[in-house]
Amino acid sequence: MEARTILVAGTASHVGKSTxxxxxxxxxxxxxxxxAPxxxxxxxxxxxxxxxxNGDGFGEIGVSQYVQANAARVPATTDHNPVLLKPRGDGESQLVLDGEAIEHFAAGEYYERHWERARETAEKAHERxxxxHDVIVAEGAGSIAEINLHDRDLANVETARFADADVLLVADIERGGVFASILGTLELLPEDVRDRVVGVAITKFRGDRSLLEPGLDRIEQRTGVPVLGVLPYDDPGLPEEDSVSLPAVGSAETIGDDDGVAPDRTVTIAVPRFPRASNVTDVEPLARTRGVRVRFVPLDAxxxxxxxxLTGTKNTVDDAIAAREAGLYAELRAFEGPIVGLCGGYQLLGERLANANVEGTGDAETVDGAGVLPVETRFSPEKTVEAVxxxxxxxGPLSGASGTVSGYEIHMGDSEHLADLDRPFDGEGAAAGDVLGTYLHGLFENRIAREAFAEAVYASAGRARPEARGDRESPYDRAAKLVAEIDLDALGL
Structure with a gap:
């Protein structure tokens, strides 16, 4: 018997579909x-x-499907997210099919040249x-009611059709207008997809549920679609899928776990906000460390x-130019505390970026780095993608830590030491003084690395760390408790 598919679609972006x-x-x-997700x-x-x-090495998928595979307790594979578009700025994206990078293109070109192939790739992955599996939990993208895209909406409309899916519509009450968004979404759906909607889940609710009841009754009477659950406002702590949750380029925002910690026992880690930032989820484990605050800051701050x-970036060369022009290089050279560069951030810390026209959008063959590490990165068309x-x-800023760490590499270019430097990760990476660079994404998900860095930051700041807190409930289990508010019997689950 073939699996049943539930499509978790949304009235808009960032309404809680991934959670x-x-x-x-x-x-x-x-x-x-x-x-399976x-x-x-x-x-x-x-x-x-x-x-x-297909068992041939490693490929890329979006972080949310990796998280959802962990939640489902199945090994993540490229079938969980067979089509991935990675924006790289200036209206271009990189197309990744079945985990393999294909090429860069403009948005219109994707629909003209690649969409049919992408749809076939997605349908075959779903078939496998x-x-x-018995149940597939499919996640939509953005709003399922984008009528300008209904003839090519792969994540929503096409998935509902080729997967013969039942649709659970998710709407966010916190942003206001939840009943209008539910009604408008249902009105704008293609008739065959509208018939697949089995219920609505309202997320991020605060307050007295009884005050909401009249609206729930009216929307059910008007649409004939039951509201199967109202989920309380809660952030389970799952990694964010995209940049919607980041502050806008040029603005600042601080996240972290103060949890009753006195101000004189907290530390702040600055994360410059690259215009083309990628894999910013790498810093989230630090923000969940008691007493540590992570502040996203503009490049010119x-x-x-x-x-x-320094996080990764989809385009190191162009973000290196932006960082230099904004004055970030001078700030880094003058900075006296611990510095860690991850992937693109590691490349940017070096002396220079060679073959820059391979990776960047301009014609320059060499672009200066910040010069904080004596390293040169040379780009080539080949891309490294592997779990390690x-x-x-x-x-350096991980002094005293030893043991095995795991993570993954996704990058173009290789970095060569120009001086005698420590190599902290089995010969990979570079460290000098309080500065460390590595291609290892997911570094701070490893407790030994996270704790060592936190200790180094506190020692450099001359502050005492607060006492450790007991282990918190798994974010996966917290998310499961949230969805338990949905009438899953009505979904047949």
Missing amino acids: VAAGLCRYLAERGVDV FKAQNMSNNARAVARA LAAT PLDADAVV KRDLDGC
């Missing part, structure tokens, strides 16, 4: 259901390296999952913090 999908995956897995087409620069479905982390485990020999 609901992850929660359903964990809820069902806990009850012995063989469940799926997203036909994703647009995100937050990606993970996972096993390719459906043949080996002073680095008024206790440490700096390495022995950490702590040095």
Whole structure:
């Protein structure tokens, strides 16, 4: 018997689809259901390296499907997100099919040249999952009611059709206008897709449920679609899928876990906000560390913090130019605390970027780096995508740490040391003084690395760390508790 597919679609972007999908995956897995996540087409620069479905090495998928696979307790593969679009600026994206980067293109070119192939790729991936699992929890993208895209809406309309899916519509009450968004979405759906909507889940509710009841009754009477659940406002702590949750370029925002910690026992890590930032989820484990605050700052802002982390970037060369022009290079050279560069951030810390015209959008063959590490990065068309485990020999801002760390690499270019530097990760990476660079995404998901860096930041700041807190409930289990508010019996689950 082929798997049943539930499509978690939304009235808009950032309404909680990823959380609901992850929660359903964990809820069902806990009850012995063989469940798998799926997203036909994703647009995100937050990606993970996972096993390719054909067994040939590694490929890229969006971070939310990696998270949902963990929630479902199944190994993540490229079938969980067979089509990935990675924006790189100036209206261009990189197309990744079945985990493999194909080429860069403008938006219109994708629909003209690649969409049919992408649809076929997605449908075949779903067929493979459906043949080996009982339930597929598919996540839509943005709004399912984008009428200008209904003839080519792969993640929503086409998934509903080729997967023969039941649709759970998710609407966010916090942004206001929830009843209008539900009604408008249902009115604008193609008739065959509208007939697949089995219920609505309202997310991010605060307050007295009884005050909401009259509206729930009216919307059900008007549409004939039941409201199956009202989920309380809660952030389980799952990694964010895309840049919607980041502050806009040029603005600042601080996240972190103060949790009753006195101000004189907190530290702040500055994260310069690159225009083409990618894999910013790398810093989220730091923000969940007690007493640590992570502040996203504009490129031209002073680095008024206790440490700096440079995240990855989809286009190191263009972001290097932007960083230099904004004055970030001078700030980094003058900074006296710990600095860690991850992937593109590592490349940017070096002396120069060679063959820059391979990676950047301009014609320059060489672009200056910040000159904080004596390293040169040379770009080539080949792309490294792999999951890795390495022995950490702590040095620099990870001094004292030792053991095995795991993560993944997704990058173009290789970095060569121009001086005698420590190599903290089995020969990979570079460290000098309080500065460290590595291609290892997911570094701070490893407790030994995260704790070592936090200790280094506190020591550099001359502050005492607060006492550690007991382990918190798993974010997957918290998401499962949220979706338990939905009438899953009505969904047949």
